[in-house]
Amino acid sequence: MDKFTTITIEQRDAIEIISLNRPDARNAVNPTMADELIAYFSGLHDSPSTRIVILRGNGKEFCAGAELGSDAFIAPGAGRPQRQLFMQQRYSRIIRLMRSCPQPIVALVHGAACGAGFSLLLASDVRFATPAARMNAAYIRVGVGGCDMGSGYLLPRLIGLSVASELLLTGRFLGADRAKTVGLVSDVVDDDKLLETGLAFAAEMARASPMGLRMTKQTLNALIDAPGIDAALMIEDRQQVMLLETSDHHEAVAAFREKRDPTYKDQ
Incomplete structure (x- = not known):
């Protein structure tokens, strides 16, 4: 997809800022936005020059959820379950x-x-919020299950089963301060410091070697479901052996010894 209409992309060196861009609709996700998000995140798999992504919303809201009035909800008729499943899988x-x-x-x-906006947060790796941020798994409030778009898998792993159950079974709102207390967001910062905070954190991650950063995310994804410590250690051992053979590892060691910033080549 060459031109996006519901999201905007801004490149800042190795960092890309993707902004949900339907402010008049409170950045609600409609099928067009879903397709554009799919196209964008699909493209990242083949874009090693982009090392870190910042996800935000334009306007007054991050994302109010799925647009209930859109054709994301299939009309009645023959084959509706099949057609609705296709749409559901499009979002997931x-x-x-x-x-x-x-x-x-x-x-x-x-x-x-x-709702969908909450799931976008859960699928991110790190989250920062402003004091007025409010989030909830709204699905159960519109007559469907509270587990949707990964919330039933991701939320218990992020904050534990008890608080996750509280939120998924009720759809109640979680404010920024409590979100920080339960570990869902890393910090709460003033509105005018939000992007600055995200960029500063991204710059800190960019100090890691490109392959080391990629493999750390991949390894964390694998270890969250590892059956035990032995399996986890085997995955970590193999990751480290691979990274020890990179030129960037030798450059990082040299830079550390010489008290300078490393220059990575992703090799």
């Missing part, structure tokens, strides 16, 4: 691509992050 594919893309994703939350 965004989450799968966010988790599998090699770039860490930093989400910046302001205003509402509901």
Whole structure:
């Protein structure tokens, strides 16, 4: 997709800022936005020059959820379950691509992050919020299950089963301060510092070697479901052996000894 209409992309060296861009609709996800998010995150798998992604929303809200009035909800008629499943998988594919893309994703939350917007946060790797940010798994409030777009898998792993159950079974809102307390967001910062905070954190990650950063995200994804410590250690051992053979590892060691910043070539 050469031209996006519901998202904007800004390149800052190795960092890309993707902004949800339907401010008049509170950045609600409609099928067009879903397709554009799929296209964007699919492309990241073949874009090693982009090392880190910052995800944010234009306007007053991060994302109010799926647009209930859109054709995301299939009309009655023959074959509706099959057609609705296709649409459902279209939305859930965004989450799968966010988790599998090699770039860490930093989400910046302001205003509402509901339903699909909440799942976009959960699928990110690190989250920062403003004091007025409010988020919830809104699905159960519109007559469907509370587990949707990865929320039933990701949320318990991020904050534990008890608090995740509280949120998924009720759809109640989680404010920024409590989100920080339960570990869902890393910090709460003023509105005018949100992007600055995300960029500073991205710059800190960019000090790592490109392959080391990619493999750390990949390894974390694998270890969250590792059956035990032995399997986890085997995965980590293999990651380290691969990275020890890179030129960037030798450059990082040399830079450390010479008290200078490393110059990585992703080799």
